[in-house]
Amino acid sequence: MSINRKELEEIAALAQLNIPEHQIEQITASLNQVMQMIAHVNQADTSLVEPMAHPNDAWQIIRTDEVTDTTHKTDLLKLSSHADDDHYLVPKVIE
């Protein structure tokens, strides 16, 4: 398995990353090297195996429906480098 420039651009778009033009070749090569390595998983015959999502073989613990938290408005908005007193601000989104 290996990827080409177009596929790299698609991945970068999904991941919202910029790939500078001069790095495209190097990054493609580096990703392809990893892809080659990870392709080894396909050596295993897993036809009878259930996927394992988690090492903790237990059931989820469930929370009762209670309000246990209070507002953090000031704490949260001050973490953002672009917010006014009430909102986070992003470049205008046209829906």
Next chain:
Amino acid sequence: MINISIREMSEMLQTKKISVQELCSLYYDRARAFNEQTNALITLYPELCAAEIMHAQETVKSGGSVLAGIPLVHKDLFCTKGKKTTCASRMLENFISPYDATVVKKLKTQGMVTLGKANMDEFAMGSSNEHSAFGIVNNPWSHQRVPGGSSGGSAAAVAARMVPVATGTDTGGSIRQPAAFCGITGIKPSYGRVSRYGMVAFASSLDQGGVLAPSADDCALVLSAMTGHDALDSTSANQPQWQWRKPESPDMRGLKVGVISSWIDSLQDEGIKQLTLQGIEYFKNNGAEIIEIELPHAELAVSAYYILAPAECSSNLSRFDGVRFGHQTAQAENLEALYRQSRSEGFGEEVQKRIMIGTWALSSGYYDAYYLQAQKVRRMISDDFKQAFAQVDVMACPVSPELAFKQGEKSDGVSMYQADQFTIPASLAGLPCLSMPIGFSQGLPVGLQLIGNYFDEQTILSIADKYQQQTDHHLKMPEAYL
């Protein structure tokens, strides 16, 4: 004074041979003095926290926790309220967490005193600590060499005794390998043993908090205080706090130790091979039974891991989008530019690479062949361990196929990934495992890995403690830091 155990320090505090202030200052001064050489800490607090010192003094006075008054540093991905939590990334360079991680809170309650935050590979992605936005950490045993990673800062800080103990996290070997490279003990407990709340996630189904310290007993004392179910972490095991029982004698009769000969045979480094064999021989001489076992699917572990961990990381790191916290690009024309620029400026090369690998492995067309297949391989490896633990109590194996390598030596990412081959299998299975020092090769420390059954931290720590009752590898310090 700087090379004594936590128990001994606690004893001195209780008998007033030293005060909390004096003990913490002693380490604080060392941390400040040695940070330039090691770069082990991203943040050294400007001074000791008066409130923490006072709480520690009161806890000591009331005869409370053995940990009261003991200084430590946290790996810089544990959120610390009101303090920087950078994950060694430009992305979080100025991020001040508004809350404490559960681990941080628990250790604070015990009266431990935080001196600062340890360097690491960015977002815990790396095995050399070369991927830190705040510079490479130097291995105290040899400054041109890496301390291992990703908890490299924690390991180097302990090796240089800038602190007696540090927290770390381990996703595929990130506690064990740096512990081995730096000649100290490091434990990654069973997945779910320690709450992940407030631990910035790399790969959620693999990440686990743990401890690095000179001895197994030090590690065990601190680990014990970190454990227990946390209502804020759904994946934390529904078990009470784990209690460490220090063994009285080094006797190992009745213990069944599993070894995988093919792993040892594959070692290219003759020094590591001999020390590993000697370590196993030691167990035998103390009465343990050595049993040959196999993990037939472990050879696929690295491949499976480098699908699963990046897949989870690609999603976990999506929250860093330049909107609510973290790095935001100076000028963005539109929303997409805001996202792309903020993320590309904020994340380092290795992090971006793993995000892309993970994004690809989860994308339509590749999900079944890669992500799902890797999950199946994970099951096979986990089943291998189950079969092995039907025969043995513990497994002994190498930590790393190599000694601490020179900085910049490994430009090829894949060869760095391959070097995780002995630590990744137990991570995939979620088993408790540790690395303990077993000697030196070419003047560099070598570790031995012990892997235990689920939630049996007691056995691996006991064996390490028994070994350390009769050996002093864990007490060796690099000369420059004596």
Next chain:
Amino acid sequence: MSAMNQWEMVIGLEIHVRLDTESKLFSGMKASYGASPNSQVSFLDAGLPGTLPVINQKALEYAIRFGLSVNAEIPEVTIFARKNYFYPDLPKGYQISQMDDPIVGKGHIVIETDAGEKTVEITRAHLEEDAGKSVHDKYDQYSAIDLNRAGTPLIEVVSEPQMSNAKEAVAYMRAIYTRVTHLGICDGNLQEGSFRCDANVSVRPKGQTELGTRAEIKNLNSFRFIEKAINHEAKRQIKILESGGSIIQETRLYDAEKDQTRSMRSKENANDYRYFPDPDQLPIQITKEMIEAQRALLPEFPEAKIKRYVEMLGLKPDDAEIIANDINLSKFFEQSLSQSKAPADLNAKFLLGEFSALLNAESKTIGDSNIDAVSYAGLLDELQAGSISRKVAKQVLDLMWEQGQSAKDIIEQQGWGQISDNSALETLVDELITNNPNQVASYRDGNEKMFNFFVGQIMKQTKGQANPVQLKQILEDKLKQ
């Protein structure tokens, strides 16, 4: 028009139902509507690093209850998955939702259509967290983000594409609406977005079996708009197809003011959502006990209620339907029924007549009525006992609304009670007969019109409070003697 008849619509709906829980789906933050921007946002809701989700039990229970109400399969194990995409109102860069093993499997619901009853299959319903809100009119250059809604619990109910016109789609939406409001799992507030819908609309030539390319119309939150939006969208598609074009699979937004749909530019890129099991959560076990506990809480649904009202209580079918379809109205009705001696049909008529008129005049609904069911029952009893006329009852009702007093107190204070005491009326009638011998003689001679004179006199004397039925009876008896 003839060309239009050669096409048929295929409509499937995805309905988002906001579950009426105290706290959010995965955090202990308050989930209510209308707080000041970003004041109900936990560290998790803001996506802060290190935070982790912990599932809300009530949300699970509500989803199961909904599943049972639409005859759906409930699995033994359900899991959460992450849906990955970037959007400013999505703080974590992924939405915690469900892909495989949703909490509600295949089910069905019966709707009323012009052609009679029709069964619509429900593909699945899954739990997910809602996103925040973008405010676009605060700044010219920026969109402002409010995360209060982020993390509030939703179930998304997905139907099979089985509706063949907009009216059916509305009927289906109403049927689901009635279910969730009767179940008590959703407050049903359309303006606040507690119940909203995405419609997948496609058209195909009549007789064709394969589906045409669909467009998804987002965020419809009114029964009226959904009908208009679907009809508009179908027309748009037919127009394109008839002129030789083809439909692009896309997301569109309905503009109610212009009555048209337009492409959503922000959702232009066909997203690859990269669903995978949420590694922050373990599988959830749904036990038989959990399911049975929810089954025991299932209320009687309108269809059954209408039947019972008509057959057992003798209501007119139209009245029964109106009352049964409104959960608050039927609660009020049944509670007042149990507290009052008045027959059900009188209760229903007064409730849908005078009481509803009052509510309309006050712009209130039965849910926020000033008069509770018990007080209303008291009024019905006075009416039933004959102590007031229906006309007076309306006046009493008005005063009850204004003053908050009981019907009995108001009637007493106002002196509006009808004189129904036979002996009191007999005495009055006796006096009347004694004092008016000429008129009595005239009546007894056959001048039947004279009867009204006697009624009028007594009414005048009693200020209209004599019970007319009883008075008539007494007069007839006494005058014949």
